[in-house]
Amino acid sequence: MRIDLHIHTSPRSACSYIDPNELVQEAQRLNLDGICLTEHQVIWDIGEVEKLAHQGGIKIFRGNEFTTNQGDILVFGLYKDIKEMMMIQELREEVSVAGGFMIVAHPFRGFKTFGIGQLQMTVEHACKRKVLEFVDAIEVGNGKLSPDENEMARKVSEKLGIPGTGGSDAHRVDEIGKWLTVFEKEINDERELVQELHAGRFTAVSA
Numbered sequence: 122m123r124i125d126l127h128i129h130t131s132p133r134s135a136c137s138y139i140d141p142n143e144l145v146q147e148a149q150r151l152n153l154d155g156i157c158l159t160e161h162q163v164i165w166d167i168g169e170v171e172k173l174a175h176q177g178g179i180k181i182f183r184g185n186e187f188t189t190n191q192g193d194i195l196v197f198g199l200y201k202d203i204k205e206m207m208m209i210q211e212l213r214e215e216v217s218v219a220g221g222f223m224i225v226a227h228p229f230r231g232f233k234t235f236g237i238g239q240l241q242m243t244v245e246h247a248c249k250r251k252v253l254e255f256v257d258a259i260e261v262g263n264g265k266l267s268p269d270e271n272e273m274a275r276k277v278s279e280k281l282g283i284p285g286t287g288g289s290d291a292h293r294v295d296e297i298g299k300w301l302t303v304f305e306k307e308i309n310d311e312r313e314l315v316q317e318l319h320a321g322r323f324t325a326v327s328a
């Protein structure tokens with residue numbers, strides 16, 4: 122199953138220009154099997170998701186993108202809004218209690234411009250990032266990042282043996298599906314999505 126794990130829609134994500142109905146149409150045009158709504162700090166109402174999925178005949182799953190002191194984290198299996206910035210430890214505890222799954226989003230976005238001292242950031246150095254101790258997976262393919270930035274995440278994922286996911290991080294319709302996560306098994310609901318994530322039965326692929 123080809124699923125775009127990381128998408129923002131308007132108006133729930135203020136930074137996005139994607140109308141949810143247009144998202145469903147575009148996902149169908151691209152022959153995706155599923156899409157995930159990962160708004161910033163806001164979880165979709167399940168009834169509204171079902172309505173949208175029913176209209177479009179596509180699987181739609183809910184996630185969330187939380188802001189933490191260690192950067193942005195995609196979360197599946199924790200269905201609540203958390204408006205304030207969280208400490209990564211707090212989020213980890215909440216997600217673990219809920220049996221959810223945490224993915225560090227775009228972990229090396231802008232790594233070449235962090236500062237002069239990090240211009241030559243090595244993979245070894247990158248592997249020491251604190252956030253990596255708290256997550257279940259690393260987003261190794263993010264549609265908004267440069268190939269270099271995604272490549273660094275991929276190398277870190279391989280070196281640490283942490284699974285890698287892909288998602289477009291789309292904020293505009295033409296960005297949908299740029300990166301995907303391909304799952305080995307059929308996924309029918311959010312519970313199965315979280316289960317397959319925990320099982321590690323997936324690979325990140327670019328469109």
Ligand SMILES: [Zn+2]
Pocket residue numbers: 186193226227
């Ligand atoms: Zn983000």
Ligand SMILES: [Zn+2]
Pocket residue numbers: 127129186226290
């Ligand atoms: Zn995002």
